[in-house]
Amino acid sequence: MSLLKVEGLSKFYDRETKVLKDVNFEVKAGEFLSIIGPSGAGKSTLLRCMNRLVEINEGKVIFNGLDVGAMKKKELRKLRTNIGMIFQHYNLVPRLTVIENVLHGRFGYKSTIQGVLGRFTEPEKEQAFFLLEKLGISEHAYKRCDQLSGGQQQRVGICRALIQEPELILCDEPIASLDPNSSKVIMDYLKSISTEMGITCIVNLHQVEVAKEYASRIVGLKQGEIVFDGPSKLLYGEQIQNIYGMESRELITV
Numbered sequence: 001m002s003l004l005k006v007e008g009l010s011k012f013y014d015r016e017t018k019v020l021k022d023v024n025f026e027v028k029a030g031e032f033l034s035i036i037g038p039s040g041a042g043k044s045t046l047l048r049c050m051n052r053l054v055e056i057n058e059g060k061v062i063f064n065g066l067d068v069g070a071m072k073k074k075e076l077r078k079l080r081t082n083i084g085m086i087f088q089h090y091n092l093v094p095r096l097t098v099i100e101n102v103l104h105g106r107f108g109y110k111s112t113i114q115g116v117l118g119r120f121t122e123p124e125k126e127q128a129f130f131l132l133e134k135l136g137i138s139e140h141a142y143k144r145c146d147q148l149s150g151g152q153q154q155r156v157g158i159c160r161a162l163i164q165e166p167e168l169i170l171c172d173e174p175i176a177s178l179d180p181n182s183s184k185v186i187m188d189y190l191k192s193i194s195t196e197m198g199i200t201c202i203v204n205l206h207q208v209e210v211a212k213e214y215a216s217r218i219v220g221l222k223q224g225e226i227v228f229d230g231p232s233k234l235l236y237g238e239q240i241q242n243i244y245g246m247e248s249r250e251l252i253t254v
């Protein structure tokens with residue numbers, strides 16, 4: 001059974017423009033999939049329909065056999081603990097410490113009062129440290145997040161997603177704000193999360209060459225439609241040109 005199924009998904013923010021048009025694909029547990037496409041193709045919107053950060057207008061998103069579009073508040077909360085998310089601009093609370101930001105990933109398991117009071121158990125704190133160590137940033141645990149570099153902040157974002165114990169991690173342009181060295185570190189960690197922990201990863205990327213290097217499968221989106229879906233090794237110049245159009249000239253070096 002597939003972990004995620006997208007069936008006939010369409011999305012419009014206003015009546016005139018359909019941002020996603022009849023999108024269909026399935027993701028199996030353990031896959032490392034990249035969604036690529038030019039700016040405005042609908043990559044972020046597609047990712048956000050999967051955990052309903054944006055509402056679905058037509059079609060279905062099925063996660064673990066459950067209809068995401070039909071979920072009520074409580075089910076949606078449960079879904080979002082099961083699906084971690086990593087953002088281009090990290091979405092951390094800058095004035096809070098690294099460890100506090102990581103522990104925020106446990107909010108989905110808490111009552112509002114426990115969350116507000118920052119009541120976390122010892123095993124949760126130990127797990128937060130374990131993850132920070134795994135991601136090589138435990139020495140920064142008590143620093144404010146805004147004292148960290150972009151690459152380090154993104155690693156905090158990954159820890160926050162992992163402490164949720166998710167089955168799926170959605171990554172929305174995780175390296176778009178990072179230099180090449182930090183980008184490699186982040187992509188290597190995401191890959192190891194997938195291979196070592198068996199967590200399914202869907203990664204929106206601008207960089208075709210990075211998608212080809214890391215993802216086993218690529219979905220190419222153009223003006224809200226899937227124009228490529230297949231193994232990364234089968235994505236060549238012609239398909240890249242089809243996805244990116246005029247923008248593609250500088251991309252066809254892969």
Ligand SMILES: Nc1ncnc2c1ncn2[C@@H]1O[C@H](COP(=O)(O)OP(=O)(O)OP(=O)(O)O)[C@@H](O)[C@H]1O
Nearest residue numbers: 013014019037038039040041042043044045046206
């Ligand atoms: N909240 C919103 N309200 C109205 N229009 C939106 C909203 N979010 C996105 N759009 C529009 O939907 C289209 C797709 O945007 P989206 O961010 O999903 O594309 P993208 O492929 O992720 O682009 P980028 O790579 O530049 O982030 C764009 O035309 C964008 O302007």
